[in-house]
Amino acid sequence: xxIIVVLVVIGAIALFFIATYNRLVTLRQRxxxxxxxxxxxxxxxxDLIPNLVETVKGYATHESTVFQKVTxxxxxxxSAGASGTxxxxxxxxNVLTGALRSVFAVAENYPQLQAVQEFKDLSENLTATEDKIxxxxxxxxxxxxxxxxxxxxxxTNVFAGMFGFKAEQYFELADATxxxxxxxxx
Amino acid sequence: MTADSSPARLSIYEAASxxxxxxxxxxxxxxxxxxVLAYFVGEYFAPGGGIxxxxxxxxxxxxSALLSYFAGDRLILAQSQARxxxxxxxxxxxxxxxxxxxxxxxxxxxxYLIEDSAPNAFATGRDPQHASIAVTRGLLDxxxxxxxxxxxxxELSHVGNRDIRVMVLVTVLVGTVALLAxxxxxxxxxxxxxRRDRDRGGAGAIFxxxxxxxxxxxxIIATLIQLAVSRQxxxxxxxxxxxxxxxxxxxxxxxxxxxxxKEPLEVANKATASLYIANPLKDAPAFFDHLFDTHxxxxxxxxxxxxMN
Numbered sequence: 001x002x003i004i005v006v007l008v009v010i011g012a013i014a015l016f017f018i019a020t021y022n023r024l025v026t027l028r029q030r031x032x033x034x035x036x037x038x039x040x041x042x043x044x045x046x047d048l049i050p051n052l053v054e055t056v057k058g059y060a061t062h063e064s065t066v067f068q069k070v071t072x073x074x075x076x077x078x079s080a081g082a083s084g085t086x087x088x089x090x091x092x093x094n095v096l097t098g099a100l101r102s103v104f105a106v107a108e109n110y111p112q113l114q115a116v117q118e119f120k121d122l123s124e125n126l127t128a129t130e131d132k133i134x135x136x137x138x139x140x141x142x143x144x145x146x147x148x149x150x151x152x153x154x155x156t157n158v159f160a161g162m163f164g165f166k167a168e169q170y171f172e173l174a175d176a177t178x179x180x181x182x183x184x185x186x
Numbered sequence: 187m188t189a190d191s192s193p194a195r196l197s198i199y200e201a202a203s204x205x206x207x208x209x210x211x212x213x214x215x216x217x218x219x220x221x222v223l224a225y226f227v228g229e230y231f232a233p234g235g236g237i238x239x240x241x242x243x244x245x246x247x248x249x250s251a252l253l254s255y256f257a258g259d260r261l262i263l264a265q266s267q268a269r270x271x272x273x274x275x276x277x278x279x280x281x282x283x284x285x286x287x288x289x290x291x292x293x294x295x296x297x298y299l300i301e302d303s304a305p306n307a308f309a310t311g312r313d314p315q316h317a318s319i320a321v322t323r324g325l326l327d328x329x330x331x332x333x334x335x336x337x338x339x340x341e342l343s344h345v346g347n348r349d350i351r352v353m354v355l356v357t358v359l360v361g362t363v364a365l366l367a368x369x370x371x372x373x374x375x376x377x378x379x380x381r382r383d384r385d386r387g388g389a390g391a392i393f394x395x396x397x398x399x400x401x402x403x404x405x406i407i408a409t410l411i412q413l414a415v416s417r418q419x420x421x422x423x424x425x426x427x428x429x430x431x432x433x434x435x436x437x438x439x440x441x442x443x444x445x446x447x448k449e450p451l452e453v454a455n456k457a458t459a460s461l462y463i464a465n466p467l468k469d470a471p472a473f474f475d476h477l478f479d480t481h482x483x484x485x486x487x488x489x490x491x492x493x494m495n
Contacts, residue, residue: 037291128285132284132285135288
């Protein structure tokens with residue numbers, strides 16, 4: 001009789017461990033998938049920048065420091081993309097955003113440039129890509145939150161470390177303009 | 187700011203798993219409905235014929251479920267005269283769809299355009315990997331960007347929540363049930379069933395009454411299932427769409443414009459009406475009041491969206 005009780009208890013504990021483990025794996029996988037979406041958009045942004053610099057350079061010949069800065073910032077962002085954590089990448093991207101802003105500020109001073117179709121296309125493309133980064137980031141952060149919350153609540157937090165689950169980092173961009181989160185009621 | 191904390195973030199994963207069960211239940215309910223109908227009608231025509239009719243009933247309902255699962259979206263798009271948008275046209279629309287799909291974590295669906303000036307939109311497909319979104323020319327012309335984002339976010343929520351599969355299945359299954367009931371109804375007249383009643387006495391009369399009642403009721407029950415499913419889905423998609431854009435007034439204003447537009451969408455019909463973001467037929471029947479509405483009242487949806495701020 002006792003042996004049955006013991007077996008049932010052990011079985012229940014084992015089931016609980018299996019279910020929790022699988023849930024954590026699923027959630028971590030979703031975080032990875034969401035990260036891939038951000039990655040694609042960041043790469044796209046990096047690809048657009050050299051063309052933009054070339055186009056603006058053709059008109060604004062005396063602004064070499066601005067171009068140098070943005071080129072360096074881009075290189076840093078690309079290398080952070082190859083090896084960095086989300087936090088390092090976000091930092092590099094923020095520097096790049098700042099440098100890009102100064103390129104656009106320079107471009108403001110050259111009215112002929114504003115009329116160039118290629119410049120218009122490139123800046124529209126960049127804006128669209130930044131929008132997409134913002135959306136992909138939101139989805140990623142939502143998934144990180146779900147995963148981290150599960151990871152850090154009792155009783156999962158007691159043994160999650162033993163299986164090698166670690167909290168994931170949020171991807172935060174300093175100047176992202178977030179609209180307020182609406183309250184949803186049913 | 188810690189990332190995106192909202193008290194009621196509706197995970198598409200949860201909505202999707204609820205919809206998986208709903209799909210199974212729906213197919214079971216429709217199969218049962220068809221089976222009951224077939225049994226009594228078979229029994230009516232020949233004693234013991236009820237059992238014999240069951241395999242046919244299952245074959246027909248199973249066949250149409252399979253057909254709608256694999257080809258329902260193409261049938262619906264073709265019927266709506268929607269044309270797929272190439273990668274270099276309608277760039278703003280494509281941009282909105284791509285951005286919002288990223289926010290929802292689904293692949294960008296195929297984009298279709300319906301050349302009609304009535305503003306409306308729908309999404310279809312069996313899962314996010316095989317999804318399509320269709321908008322009318324009128325929608326693009328009459329809405330501004332935030333309104334368009336609201337509408338697209340609503341439609342993409344249907345995709346992410348797996349509503350689209352339920353909606354396609356329901357659309358085709360309701361059509362099948364209606365067709366079957368119609369056949370049976372005709373065969374009552376053709377065979378003049380009363381003659382058999384005399385041979386069989388009281389039991390035959392009872393079967394006749396039940397069979398006729400079922401032939402009348404089944405399409406109505408099927409339609410009611412469809413409506414119950416689609417109205418509830420709309421509120422949920424409004425809410426998750428608003429969460430996605432973080433801007434409920436965009437969708438609210440779009441719904442107001444769509445409701446104010448009195449032009450019916452010519453390519454929509456009774457079967458596809460419930461797919462659209464707002465009833466495209468513009469012909470609310472007064473007799474049954476709201477029982478047969480495919481959509482919740484637009485004022486109510488706008489009110490709920492405005493309450494989100």
